[in-house]
Amino acid sequence: MPFLRGKLLGNGLGESSKRQLEWLLDELERFYERVACCGRVEEKHVRAIRSFHRDIVSVIETDGA
Numbered sequence: 001m002p003f004l005r006g007k008l009l010g011n012g013l014g015e016s017s018k019r020q021l022e023w024l025l026d027e028l029e030r031f032y033e034r035v036a037c038c039g040r041v042e043e044k045h046v047r048a049i050r051s052f053h054r055d056i057v058s059v060i061e062t063d064g065a
Contacts, residue, residue: 004025031048
């Protein structure tokens, strides 16, 4: 996660967008830890990852970065 966090937060986003992105990345990390503990990836996990992707892209696009 540090690589992803560094790449996304270090690209000139505004403060509001950075805060939103930091929150999303924190949530994504916690989600990853929960999925890793259950030992298998289910369809609901894939849907959740797609949702995280949409939310992250939305924050970046909204900021115009």
